Every structure is written in C-alpha cells, then in structure tokens.
Amino acid sequence: MLRRIWTFGRKETAEHWAVFVGLFVVAALLALIRWLSSRADPLAPGQLDAAAAVIMVFTPVAALVLGRRLIVREYQQRTVQFLEALPLRRAEFLFAKLVVGWVVLAGLVFGIINALFLASGEPGMMHWLIVLLKSLGYAGVLWSCAFLLGLVGRLRFALYIFVPLVIYLLETTTAFEIMRFGPFALIDPNTFPYERTALPLRALGESAAASSVLVGLAFTLGLIREGAFAERLANRASPREKSALTLSVFLSLLAVSVFEAKQQPPPFEFSSQEVERSRRWDIEVMYGWPELAPQAVSVIRDTERLFQRAEGLIPITFPAVRIVHNSALDQDDVRAVHLEDRGGVLLHVNLGMAGPARAELLYLVAHDAHTQATDDRAAFESQHWVLDGYASWLVASEDAEYEKRSWGRAVAAMKVAGLASDTLIRFEPLMERVGEQGAAALAFAIFRQLVQQVGPQRAVAVARSVVAESRAVWSGNSEFSAVFEATVGKPWADFIGDARAELVRRGKDLDGEAVRLSTSKATLSVRPGTLGSEVFYVVNGGAPKRQIICQLRHKELPPFDLFVPTKDLGSHPVHWPAGAYRVEGRLRGRYGSGVRVLVALECPVQSLGSSVRLAVSRMELP
Amino acid sequence: MGVEQGPVLELRSLVKRYGKVPALDGLDLTVNAGQVYGFLGRNGAGKSSTLRIVMGVTAADSGSVSLFGKPVKQSFVAARQRLGYVAQEQHFYDWMTSEQLGSFVGALYPSWDEGYFRSLLQRFDVPSRKVRTLSGGMRVKLALALALGHRPALLTLDEPTAGLDAVARREFLEIVREQSVRGEHTTLFSSHLIDEVELVASHVGIIEAGRMLYEGPPQALAARMRRLTLPIQAPLPACLEVTAPTTESAVRIIQDRVLGQERELMLWATGPAVFELLALQELQGRLERPSLEDSFIALVRARAGLGSMVAGMATGMPTSIMPDIDAGLERM
Numbered sequence: 001m002l003r004r005i006w007t008f009g010r011k012e013t014a015e016h017w018a019v020f021v022g023l024f025v026v027a028a029l030l031a032l033i034r035w036l037s038s039r040a041d042p043l044a045p046g047q048l049d050a051a052a053a054v055i056m057v058f059t060p061v062a063a064l065v066l067g068r069r070l071i072v073r074e075y076q077q078r079t080v081q082f083l084e085a086l087p088l089r090r091a092e093f094l095f096a097k098l099v100v101g102w103v104v105l106a107g108l109v110f111g112i113i114n115a116l117f118l119a120s121g122e123p124g125m126m127h128w129l130i131v132l133l134k135s136l137g138y139a140g141v142l143w144s145c146a147f148l149l150g151l152v153g154r155l156r157f158a159l160y161i162f163v164p165l166v167i168y169l170l171e172t173t174t175a176f177e178i179m180r181f182g183p184f185a186l187i188d189p190n191t192f193p194y195e196r197t198a199l200p201l202r203a204l205g206e207s208a209a210a211s212s213v214l215v216g217l218a219f220t221l222g223l224i225r226e227g228a229f230a231e232r233l234a235n236r237a238s239p240r241e242k243s244a245l246t247l248s249v250f251l252s253l254l255a256v257s258v259f260e261a262k263q264q265p266p267p268f269e270f271s272s273q274e275v276e277r278s279r280r281w282d283i284e285v286m287y288g289w290p291e292l293a294p295q296a297v298s299v300i301r302d303t304e305r306l307f308q309r310a311e312g313l314i315p316i317t318f319p320a321v322r323i324v325h326n327s328a329l330d331q332d333d334v335r336a337v338h339l340e341d342r343g344g345v346l347l348h349v350n351l352g353m354a355g356p357a358r359a360e361l362l363y364l365v366a367h368d369a370h371t372q373a374t375d376d377r378a379a380f381e382s383q384h385w386v387l388d389g390y391a392s393w394l395v396a397s398e399d400a401e402y403e404k405r406s407w408g409r410a411v412a413a414m415k416v417a418g419l420a421s422d423t424l425i426r427f428e429p430l431m432e433r434v435g436e437q438g439a440a441a442l443a444f445a446i447f448r449q450l451v452q453q454v455g456p457q458r459a460v461a462v463a464r465s466v467v468a469e470s471r472a473v474w475s476g477n478s479e480f481s482a483v484f485e486a487t488v489g490k491p492w493a494d495f496i497g498d499a500r501a502e503l504v505r506r507g508k509d510l511d512g513e514a515v516r517l518s519t520s521k522a523t524l525s526v527r528p529g530t531l532g533s534e535v536f537y538v539v540n541g542g543a544p545k546r547q548i549i550c551q552l553r554h555k556e557l558p559p560f561d562l563f564v565p566t567k568d569l570g571s572h573p574v575h576w577p578a579g580a581y582r583v584e585g586r587l588r589g590r591y592g593s594g595v596r597v598l599v600a601l602e603c604p605v606q607s608l609g610s611s612v613r614l615a616v617s618r619m620e621l622p
Numbered sequence: 623m624g625v626e627q628g629p630v631l632e633l634r635s636l637v638k639r640y641g642k643v644p645a646l647d648g649l650d651l652t653v654n655a656g657q658v659y660g661f662l663g664r665n666g667a668g669k670s671s672t673l674r675i676v677m678g679v680t681a682a683d684s685g686s687v688s689l690f691g692k693p694v695k696q697s698f699v700a701a702r703q704r705l706g707y708v709a710q711e712q713h714f715y716d717w718m719t720s721e722q723l724g725s726f727v728g729a730l731y732p733s734w735d736e737g738y739f740r741s742l743l744q745r746f747d748v749p750s751r752k753v754r755t756l757s758g759g760m761r762v763k764l765a766l767a768l769a770l771g772h773r774p775a776l777l778t779l780d781e782p783t784a785g786l787d788a789v790a791r792r793e794f795l796e797i798v799r800e801q802s803v804r805g806e807h808t809t810l811f812s813s814h815l816i817d818e819v820e821l822v823a824s825h826v827g828i829i830e831a832g833r834m835l836y837e838g839p840p841q842a843l844a845a846r847m848r849r850l851t852l853p854i855q856a857p858l859p860a861c862l863e864v865t866a867p868t869t870e871s872a873v874r875i876i877q878d879r880v881l882g883q884e885r886e887l888m889l890w891a892t893g894p895a896v897f898e899l900l901a902l903q904e905l906q907g908r909l910e911r912p913s914l915e916d917s918f919i920a921l922v923r924a925r926a927g928l929g930s931m932v933a934g935m936a937t938g939m940p941t942s943i944m945p946d947i948d949a950g951l952e953r954m
Binding site for chain 2: 003004007011015077078079080081082084085086087088089225226228
C-alpha cells in the first residue's frame with residue numbers, strides 16, 4: 001500500500017512541481033517585502049510580526065491554489081476515472097494527495113518562519129520549535145479545509161459564501177470568536193510573535209480536532225458511493241445552479257444586514273502559561289520570559305493602584321486590560337492595539353527596559369479604559385482633551401517625573417502650535433500639528449491648571465461629565481464654553497489665558513536643547529525632481545549639541561480628511577549634524593503624481609522623552 | 623502469464639439501479655479462461671454498468687462478482703493487478719508522454735513488463751509524445767498497451783472504439799484479434815457494434831434491459847435461429863401456425879415483419895434439428911441462417927416487445943410471451 005501511495009505521491013509532485021515552486025517563490029518574495037518594509041519602519045516590533053502577517057494572508061490563498069490543483073483538477077479533467085481502473089484504492093490516492101498538499105503547505109510555513117527567524121536572529125531552538133508547531137497546526141487545518149472544498153467540486157463556490165456567513169452569524173449572535181478558536185488562535189497576530197515560551201496546547205488540540213473532522217468529512221465524501229458523488233460534484237455548474245448561487249449571495253447579504261446586532265464577546269485571553277493576573281480587576285500581563293515575572297507583578301500592582309484611584313474619582317466599569325511584553329520596543333515606546341470587538345484594552349510594552357515606559361503605559365491604560373467604558377464617546381473631538389488631560393493627570397499625580405516631562409512637552413507643543421481658546425476644542429488638528437503626545441501634554445497642562453484653580457473635585461466633575469455622563473456630547477466651542485463656565489465658574493477664554501501664562505512661566509525651566517529644537521522653524525514643500533515630485537524639507541535653528549536623527553513622517557492620504565495616527569505613518573530618517581543651523585533634504589520616488597500626502601517632520605528631544613513635531617503639511621503632489 | 627482454468631469472471635444475480643432507473647436486473651454472466659467474450663447490447667442496455675462493477679468503480683446493489691474464483695471485494699487490489707482495462711473514453715494525464723504514463727502505471731503492477739510495454743507501443747505505432755498531442759486512435763492503442771503491459775489474466779475492453787474513425791477502428795480490432803490469437807489472456811469485449819464482436823469473439827453474451835438474453839458461442843446462437851422469407855400471401859408452414867405460443871413450442875416466431883411484398887419471420891428453435899425438419903417441408907419461401915447482427919436485433923426486439931413489425935410499426939405481438947422467450951433463452 002505504501003508503495004502505491006509513494007508512486008502516486010511522486011506523480012503528484014511531477015505534475016504540480018511548477019505550482020509548488022511558484023508558491024515558494026511568492027512566499028519568499030512576500031517574506032522579503034515584509035522584512036524590508038519592517039526594516040524601514042522603526043516602529044515594527046520584530047520579524048515574527050511579519051511572519052504572522054505573511055502566514056495569515058498568504059497561506060489561505062496557497063491552500064486554495066493547492067486544493068484547486070491537486071483535487072479539483074483531478075476530478076474536473078476526469079483523470080480520476082483513469083485512476084479508478086488502476087490497482088489503486090480511492091483512499092490511497094486521496095491520502096497521497098492529502099500528504100503532498102500538507103507537506104507543501106507546511107513547507108511554505110516552515111520556509112517563511114525559518115527565513116524570518118534567520119533574518120531576525122531570534123535565539124533558541126525551543127522558541128523556534130513552538131512557533132513552528134503553531135504554524136504547522138494552522139497549516140494542517142487550512143489544508144484539510146482546502147482538501148474538503150476541493151472534493152465538494154462546484155459546491156465550493158457556495159461554501160466560499162456560506163462558511164464565512166455562518167462564522168459571521170455565530171460571531172454576532174453567540175459568544176463564539178473565530179480568532180480565539182484553534183487554528184486562528186495559533187496565528188493571532190496579537191499573540192503569535194510573543195507567545196513562544198509555552199505550547200498553546202488547547203489551540204493545538206482544537207486544531208488537531210478540526211483537521212481530523214475536516215479530513216474525515218473529505219474522505220467520506222471522496223469514498224461515498226465509490227467516489228461517484230464527488231465525481232458528480234466536480235461537473236461544472238448548470239445555469240440553474242449559477243442562478244441559485246447568485247440568489248444565495250443576495251440572501252446572504254440580506255441575512256448579514258439582519259443579524260448586525262453583535263453581542264459583546266468575552267475579552268481577549270492569553271493561551272500562554274506565563275501570564276500574571278490581577279485578583280481584583282480583569283487585568284493580565286503576559287511577560288513571555290520567566291525572568292520578567294517580577295516586572296509583570298509590578299505592572300499589575302501599578303495598574304491596580306491606578307484603577308483604585310480612578311474608581312474613587314469617577315466610578316466606571318473598567319474593561320479588560322491585557323498587556324503584552326514586546327522585546328522589540330524601545331524603552332519609552334508603548335503600543336496600543338485597538339480591540340473594539342473584544343471589549344478590552346491591549347497594549348504592547350517592553351517589560352525588560354527600565355525607563356519612562358511605565359508611566360506612558362499607565363497613561364494609555366487610563367486613557368483607553370475610559371474610552372472603552374464610554375464606547376469611544378469620551379474621545380469625540382470637542383471633549384477629547386478632557387479625557388487626555390484627566391488620564392495624564394491621574395498618572396502624573398503619582399509620578400513626579402512624568403509630570404515634569406508632561407509640562408515640558410506641553411511647553412514645546414505651545415511653542416509650535418500656540419494656545420488659543422479653540423486650540424483644544426479642535427483637538428484632531430492639534431494632534432496632527434504637534435503629535436498625539438504633544439496634544440496630550442497640552443491637555444494635561446490645561447487640566448492641571450484647572451485642578452490648580454478650582455480644586456480637584458470640580459476639575460474631576462468636568463471629567464466626569466465627559467467620561468461618566470458621556471451621553472451629553474459637546475457639539476462645539478460655544479456649547480463647551482457654557483458647560484465649562486457653569487461647572488467651573490470662570491469663562492473658558494480667561495482660563496486659557498491663565499494657562500498660557502503658566503506655560504510661558506514653566507517654559508523657563510525647559511532645558512536649552514528642548515527650547516532650541518521646539519523653536520526651530522521647518523518648512524515642507526513639493527518640487528519637481530528627476531523621479532517625479534519630491535517632498536523638500538528645510539529646518540532652520542536648532543544647532544543640536546550632538547547629532548540627532550529626526551524623522552520625516554509621511555503617508556498617502558485617503559480622499560477624505562481624517563486624523564492619521566502617528567503609528568500609521570512611514571518614516572524617512574533626517575540626520576541633523578551637531579551644531580548645524582540648517583538642514584535640508586528631500587523624499588523622492590515614494591509617491592506618484594496626483595497623490596495626497598501627509599508629511600510631518602519630528603525631532604527627538606531627550607529631556608522630554610518624546611519628539612517635537614516641527615512642521616506638518618497635507619500636500620497634493622502635482 | 624498463462625491462461626487460467628475454469629471461470630475467470632462470474633457475475634450472479636447482479637442488480638444495479640441509478641435512482642429509480644434499473645441498470646442491471648439480475649444479470650448472470652460467466653467468462654471462462656481463454657475465451658474472447660463479446661459482450662453485446664444496445665446503448666443503455668447495462669454493458670458499461672456491468673464492466674464498472676467488475677472493475678470495482680461502482681458497487682452493485684445486490685448480487686455477487688467473482689474474479690479468478692474469489693469475491694472481488696476480498697481481493698480488490700490483487701484482482702485489479704491481474705486485470706487490464708481499456709475504457710470507453712481515455713482520460714490520461716495529458717502532460718505525460720506515453721513512456722511516462724507507462725512508468726507511472728507500471729509502478730502499480732508487480733508483473734509490469736517494461737520491455738513488453740515498449741514493444742507494444744512500437745508495434746501499435748504509438749509515438750513517444752505527450753499524450754495531449756495524440757489522436758483518438760493513438761490514445762486507444764496507448765490504453766491497450768497500458769492494459770497489456772502487465773500481461774493481465776483478463777483484458778476488459780469497454781466499447782473502446784467508440785468515437786474512432788473506420789480505419790482506426792479496424793486497426794484496433796486487428797490488434798485485439800492478434801492479441802487474442804496469442805491466447806495469453808482472457809478477453810471481455812463490450813460493444814454495441816456486432817461486426818466488431820464477430821471479428822474477435824469466441825463467445826458472446828447479449829444483454830438487454832439489464833438481463834442476459836443469450837450467452838454462448840455465436841455459432842450456437844446462429845444454429846438456433848433462422849430467417850424465413852415468404853411471399854406476403856403465402857401461408858405459414860403448419861408447424862408455425864400457433865396463435866398462442868407456449869414454452870413447449872419447438873419453433874417460435876420471435877420477429878414477424880412485412881417488408882414490401884415479402885414477410886420476414888425470425889424463428890427461434892430449441893435445437894438445430896428442428897430447422898432440418900422444417901427444411902424438409904415444402905416451403906414457399908427461403909430459410910436462411912441469419913447473421914449474428916440479425917440474430918442480435920431479433921432477440922433484442924423480441925425482449926423489447928417489438929417482435930412483430932410491419933414496415934417498422936409494432937402490430938401488437940402479445941407481450942405475455944416475452945417472459946417465455948426469456949425463460950427459453952436463458953435455459954439454453
């Protein structure tokens with residue numbers, strides 16, 4: 001029997017080798033592109049992120065291609081009838097196809113993982129094996145599914161519609177979450193790069209069970225009535241069937257629109273063993289490395305303390321908080337992942353770094369938790385500054401270093417953007433002008449000034465109106481001014497004047513480097529160049545003591561004007577030599593004619609623990 | 623591989639239905655070693671269903687299939703390895719050359735003789751090209767070479783010449799006959815074209831509506847049938863004047879047709895001696911031995927209830943006699 005399976009397997013390889021090689025080449029190219037783009041993006045945490053993305057996007061396509069070649073083609077070209085006359089059982093040639101497809105798909109995953117591991121210099125055979133096992137588990141389910149779809153012949157087109165529809169309906173009407181089930185949990189991009197010290201046994205078990213069921217169904221279909229059923233399904237669809245399929249698509253869309261009411265699913269759960277949990281709140285920290293366990297405990301304690309304090313001020317139901325260790329992040333870098341559909345907050349931070357990241361992390365926990373608690377209403381533009389100011393104040397009141405840094409950032413932001421009575425009300429333009437950190441710092445300064453002038457109780461009352469009573473959304477400056485005056489007892493314009501004076505006063509405490517950089521003038525323009533339009537930048541002032549590397553941040557804009565978060569922007573390094581009063585350069589060959597681009601120039605200020613955005617522009621390339 | 627003794631293939635009471643449509647209705651068939659068995663039947667009579675069941679491609683609803691003395695289900699692969707099969711349509715891997723196809727197929731047969739296969743390709747003039755470039759006739763010859771390459775004990779041909787032009791068809795039949803003459807294997811040749819079968823068959827089985835009408839040497843069939851052509855006004859011989867035929871009748875009319883000014887009767891006798899007696903009577907017409915094709919058509923028409931025709935129109939021969947004919951034929 002093995003000899004017959006081997007013979008058939010060799011035939012399959014000889015028949016489809018070009019496709020196999022093609023898939024490997026495409027996989028290699030995708031991995032290379034992903035690797036190069038992650039190298040170009042300093043915010044990219046690591047190569048395993050790239051691996052997860054490539055595996056998630058490419059392998060389903062590869063599985064469908066293999067299913068089409070190995071299964072559908074055999075039945076559609078009726079060569080299966082030739083096989084049936086040979087001394088070869090149906091189960092034997094189906095098994096040979098199953099093995100060949102699985103080996104190729106697993107080989108693709110193996111190749112992608114291996115290449116990116118080598119590229120990133122990831123250490124440890126054990127880590128490598130665990131990630132590989134996860135990938136193979138995923139590839140197994142994927143291929144079983146493609147194998148079954150291949151055997152259902154023309155009905156597979158209907159399944160392409162109905163399976164996602166059923167999953168969607170399950171997700172919307174029950175607590176089921178596909179991304180937390182078996183194979184999908186194995187390659188969830190939120191955990192794939194980080195869960196590599198423990199085997200996710202449950203997800204692997206679910207994947208094995210799913211593969212077994214799918215393969216069982218496929219063999220039943222392939223063998224039932226001596227394969228006649230599968231052969232009949234391989235015939236091309238009749239006009240009547242095509243009409244039925246079209247009608248089904250229409251009905252499916254109708255069904256989707258009917259079942260839109262989505263239940264709140266349970267929060268994200270880690271499958272790793274190395275997780276520290278809070279006893280009082282739904283807070284989990286996945287630290288990944290045993291030696292980081294003390295830091296995880298410390299983060300839990302800090303977050304609990306923050307929640308305890310925040311709960312005493314504004315009683316809200318805090319959402320689940322998940323914090324993941326990410327060794328690729330810098331010490332002051334914290335990355336938030338939006339989990340709107342999971343009702344929780346997911347943050348990445350480097351637990352192994354001592355530095356200002358802890359306060360930044362707590363600020364984001366406070367900010368995102370309050371945002372989630374209000375279904376994002378607290379972050380509506382006219383009142384967004386209250387949320388940012390309140391969250392910063394919560395952290396700064398326990399962390400003097402963070403408070404000092406926030407004042408410094410606020411002063412720098414005011415030097416860049418000024419401070420008028422509508423500056424904070426138009427919060428998104430402010431964020432674009434000075435960056436999210438600068439805008440948050442300015443909001444902190446205003447809230448801190450509020451606490452100073454009217455006391456914490458009345459200041460918190462303003463925050464409560466935004467966070468706890470968020471049904472009353474301010475529609476603009478005049479409405480907000482009225483609410484503010486009624487709550488605080490002072491006109492908003494007067495209050496802003498006081499705040500500006502306070503920032504000017506505190507500006508004297510700023511170190512020379514911060515002052516020089518934040519008062520530097522930068523201009524951004526478009527000029528024709530040899531490779532089409534070029535973004536030209538000129539910076540005057542500064543004269544830093546040491547060479548600094550600024551970043552020209554850029555991104556193609558959609559045809560509508562929405563705020564673009566900093567994390568979504570690409571980067572082009574701008575070297576500013578020590579002592580230089582003028583720096584100029586260009587970004588070329590990146591964007592074509594007629595494209596709208598957001599360009600911003602940011603320079604790091606060490607004492608502020610952040611960058612100062614010197615110039616920003618939305619420009620259309622001629 | 624030498625020819626076996628006794629029955630190579632035995633089918634007993636085979637029943638197969640496709641939904642509500644019966645394809646085989648209690649079919650019995652026996653192919654003995656060394657025979658070239660012509661399996662005759664109209665389109666849709668059940669020939670392909672029978673062969674698909676023999677090959678294990680389709681399962682019968684009931685009945686038994688024995689190959690080389692063993693139930694086919696017990697020794698599926700072993701039995702297949704002793705079978706050669708040429709299908710009605712050739713669905714080869716067209717990206718392979720004839721040699722590559724031989725290597726692939728040969729690896730599945732322990733008795734595969736690569737040298738013999740290559741010599742067959744040469745003898746059949748099958749060029750060494752990719753299968754997709756071969757003509758229909760070449761493909762059938764390639765299929766025959768593949769079926770013979772492992773020196774099968776039973777070669778099964780399922781209407782292999784369907785779709786071939788007259789020259790290619792004749793060429794293929796000559797090859798089959800040449801292979802049969804060598805006597806290295808038993809051959810089961812299914813066809814609805816009588817002249818094909820006449821060329822090669824030592825035994826025939828005639829199937830109609832899923833049941834076997836006749837099984838035996840074609841000469842024996844011809845010996846029990848005569849065509850009597852009379853002027854239209856001439857009386858029937860006394861021994862044929864039976865208004866309600868019974869199974870006891872020595873001679874029965876299984877087809878009665880008027881063709882212009884003549885009346886043509888196809889007669890079925892329990893033995894050739896009956897016709898000798900008939901020939902002794904003073905007949906006003908001609909008594910001839912019919913061809914295999916005429917015999918086949920008469921039997922099939924009789925089974926289908928079209929035995930009595932006037933210029934191609936049914937005249938209403940009582941269908942109640944048909945079970946009697948079936949019984950009579952099957953007893954032979």
